[in-house]
Amino acid sequence: MADNQNFHLRVITPDRVFYEGDVDMVELNTTEGEIGVLPGHIPLTVIVKPGILVITEKDGEKEAALHAGFAEILPEGVTILAEIIEWPEEIDGQRAEAAMNRAKERLASKTPETDVARAETALLRAMARIEVLK
Amino acid sequence: MASMRDIKRRRSSIQGTQQITKAMKLVSTVKLQRAKANAERSKIYFNCMYETVRNILSRVGHIDHPYLVPGDSAKKAVIVLTSNRGLAGGYNSNVVKLITRHETWKKEDLEIYALGNKGRDALARNGYEIKGSYPDIMEEPAYADAMVLSKQLLASFENGEIGEIYLAYTSFKNTVVHEPKLLKLLPVEQETVEAEAPKAEAIMNFEPEDVDALAMIIPKYITSLIYGAMMEAIASENGARMQAMDSATSNAEEMISDLSLKYNRARQGSITQELTEIIAGAEALG
Numbered sequence: 001m002a003d004n005q006n007f008h009l010r011v012i013t014p015d016r017v018f019y020e021g022d023v024d025m026v027e028l029n030t031t032e033g034e035i036g037v038l039p040g041h042i043p044l045t046v047i048v049k050p051g052i053l054v055i056t057e058k059d060g061e062k063e064a065a066l067h068a069g070f071a072e073i074l075p076e077g078v079t080i081l082a083e084i085i086e087w088p089e090e091i092d093g094q095r096a097e098a099a100m101n102r103a104k105e106r107l108a109s110k111t112p113e114t115d116v117a118r119a120e121t122a123l124l125r126a127m128a129r130i131e132v133l134k
Numbered sequence: 135m136a137s138m139r140d141i142k143r144r145r146s147s148i149q150g151t152q153q154i155t156k157a158m159k160l161v162s163t164v165k166l167q168r169a170k171a172n173a174e175r176s177k178i179y180f181n182c183m184y185e186t187v188r189n190i191l192s193r194v195g196h197i198d199h200p201y202l203v204p205g206d207s208a209k210k211a212v213i214v215l216t217s218n219r220g221l222a223g224g225y226n227s228n229v230v231k232l233i234t235r236h237e238t239w240k241k242e243d244l245e246i247y248a249l250g251n252k253g254r255d256a257l258a259r260n261g262y263e264i265k266g267s268y269p270d271i272m273e274e275p276a277y278a279d280a281m282v283l284s285k286q287l288l289a290s291f292e293n294g295e296i297g298e299i300y301l302a303y304t305s306f307k308n309t310v311v312h313e314p315k316l317l318k319l320l321p322v323e324q325e326t327v328e329a330e331a332p333k334a335e336a337i338m339n340f341e342p343e344d345v346d347a348l349a350m351i352i353p354k355y356i357t358s359l360i361y362g363a364m365m366e367a368i369a370s371e372n373g374a375r376m377q378a379m380d381s382a383t384s385n386a387e388e389m390i391s392d393l394s395l396k397y398n399r400a401r402q403g404s405i406t407q408e409l410t411e412i413i414a415g416a417e418a419l420g
Contacts, residue, residue, distance in 0.1 A: 014277040
């Protein structure tokens with residue numbers, strides 16, 4: 001069914017249109033878990049959790065690190081409003097590595113003052129960056 | 135009548151000023167082009183965001199979410215977007231006037247978050263409480279800056295320190311029309327958002343539940359509003375400066391031609407006078 005149908009993906013950030021084009025499948029991480037979206041999906045709005053956005057095009061896959069935002073899924077396409085999103089070539093691997101270690105440390109040496117939620121998000125973000133680079 | 139030397143000095147000083155205003159006009163024209171492009175790009179994001187928020191609100195109806203009802207505190211936070219530098223005509227004072235000339239607001243109830251030095255200085259002079267000042271943001275606004283600011287304001291809103299949040303900025307209609315605008319950020323007014331008839335579209339589902347989704351999306355909505363306002367403010371600032379410098383340049387042109395006329399007249403007058411003296415002298419001798 002997906003063969004003839006155009007499935008349009010738009011990824012918009014505050015500064016630019018990050019990606020726009022017809023795709024076969026979109027995979028992303030949401031607050032409710034990882035989802036894969038195929039053409040003809042029911043209308044759904046989901047909140048993004050730091051993870052990898054996988055765009056399956058006709059001739060290959062593209063990956064990007066998607067950190068924050070939300071996505072509006074309609075049968076004929078997906079619109080992702082991304083607050084922060086990066087292509088692999090825009091990521092500084094060493095910095096991500098350092099951020100990951102910092103976040104891990106913070107979580108390991110937890111004190112009542114530690115902002116656990118923030119440290120966890122930072123960790124997820126760094127992990128997504130590193131994962132995309134691989 | 136002023137002497138020839140005085141007129142000449144005055145004319146060359148105005149010429150110097152004109153060169154500066156001309157250069158500033160060119161600089162702000164270039165900056166305006168860039169700022170305009172940025173503002174237009176951020177509009178795409180904002181429009182999508184607006185659509186989604188409207189969609190959610192029309193679905194959930196009137197619920198008692200904290201973001202949708204005013205807080206208990208009488209305090210109002212106002213984010214004021216102005217420029218760091220002057221020479222932009224009425225740009226800064228128009229934004230400040232939105233606050234100082236407001237009909238119902240009391241000075242004691244306001245907390246000013248100033249983005250841009252000019253607005254901060256003017257409001258501080260008028261005795262308003264400046265809660266925060268972030269002049270650096272206006273140099274190169276980034277989405278991250280808007281995120282930090284909205285997070286801070288939402289936190290004080292949730293603590294009950296402030297009851298309402300407003301945004302005072304200059305909206306960019308086109309290159310020559312900029313309109314100072316006061317926008318209510320929080321509580322989100324359902325009426326204004328719902329004013330347009332919802333399009334006939336498939337029923338949207340939410341994951342997580344719509345109320346939870348609202349709690350996560352509204353902060354993003356506020357952030358995008360602040361960011362959009364920053365972009366428009368920068369574009370308006372450069373537009374206003376371009377206009378101000380354009381009229382300054384043409385005023386200088388007018389003054390220069392006026393002074394040139396005076397100078398030539400004075401020169402002609404002195405030649406005539408000299409001639410009369412010589413002729414009179416020659417006659418006296420003869």
